[in-house]
Amino acid sequence: MPQISPKLKRVCSFAVVVATGAMFVTSGCATKNYVRNQTAPVVQKTNELDDATATNTRNIRDVDSRAQSGIAQAQQSANSASQSAQAAGQSAAQAQQQAQEAVNRADSLASVVAGLDTYKQVSDVAVNFGFDKAELTKESKAELDQLGAQLGSTKSYILQVTGGTDSVGSADYNYDLSQRRASAVVQYLAAKYNIPPHRFYLIGIGKDKEVAPNTTAAGRAKNRRVEIQLLSNDAALAAGQTVSQAR
Template identity: 55%
Template sequence: MNRISMVAVLIAGVMPFTVGCATKKYTREQAAPIINKTNELDDLTAKNSRDIKDTDRRAQSGIADAQAKATTADQHAVQAGQQADAANKNATQVNGQVASLAGTVENLDNYKPVAESSVHFGFDKADLTKKAKDALDQLGGQFSSTKHFIIEVEGSTDSTGDADYNYQLSKRRADAVIQYLADKYQIPAHKIYLIGLGKDKPVEKNATSEGRAKNRRVDVRLMTNTGDQQQNASANTPQGGK
């Protein structure tokens, strides 16, 4: 075999290996972008899945929060309704008491005192002493046995000091008496008439310390119209005879 023939045989033997390597390289170069794209799609799918779960979680949390707020709003609405009902009942009671008070005022001249008491106070004081409470308790013992009664409370002071201040002081003294009677004997407010007279109705002259002490007082009168009603009923009852 000559030299030219040997070279031809060698070239023919090497060519399959060269072509094979070139084919594998080409395949890798063509497949690499596809693999990368697939990986990107996997990552994107995983991200979308996480986003969907996160959105669902937030949505569920928002729904739960909205439901909680709606429940709270319903509870507040129920409470408001109950408070409105209570306010309406109180208003009805007050209106009834006002009507009763108006009727009482119109017939005030028909009320006559059945018992009365006076309690005294220290200088520039409006608190009840033990002696004052004892006097009020003696009067309070008659409340349960007296029908259709009202209580008249007059507060007074001596002439010492400013007139406007004395009016306020006389009212505070009367308020102390009213509070005591209301707390201990459950006297409703519409049965009590408060009058703050200041220094305008002295029982003694203010020229002496003894007189001023007697003027620092609250007069309490238990009044009723039952006696007049009974007299009128008796007068209107036909008299029979044998």
């Protein structure tokens, strides 16, 4: 075999080393590129998921904020409705109490007014109502105004208000109707002339006492009435004057 010179051996060894290094370098670059190519979609997908998660979080917070705002508004509306209902209930209760206090019924008249026999009639007026009606007409209010004008100069008085009906309908219905008619008179006089409640004594007699025959239309019209008597206790007034003079 031919002899290879040492110099040639060194050259060949260096070439092998360079080739091997180049192979490793080439292999390393290929591996990095492969990894990069494989991981790039994963990184991109991860970034997309992060963005979607952030968007969903913002949307959830926005929805939650709107929901909380809606709940607060609904609660506020419910509270306002509850307060209005309570106020309405209180007003109704007060109105009921005032209505009860405003009128002393016939069954308590004798016990409430001491010495009722000493009261005498000063004046009276009667107002009429339409069939099955309990609303005052313009003419009826004018009649009541004439009576109201006398109250300022009358001392120690009471107003006896008696409601009546015609004979049409049941007794129970007519008792209720006569009471409603008398109440309409009381409410008008009390509101317009500031009459204290204890001065009213209301009686609903229904169809029990007629002032005209119920056999005719004209007679029935007269029976659909409320009579108001202005009564004054002269004896009590005289006694009060005597006490005042003694003082």
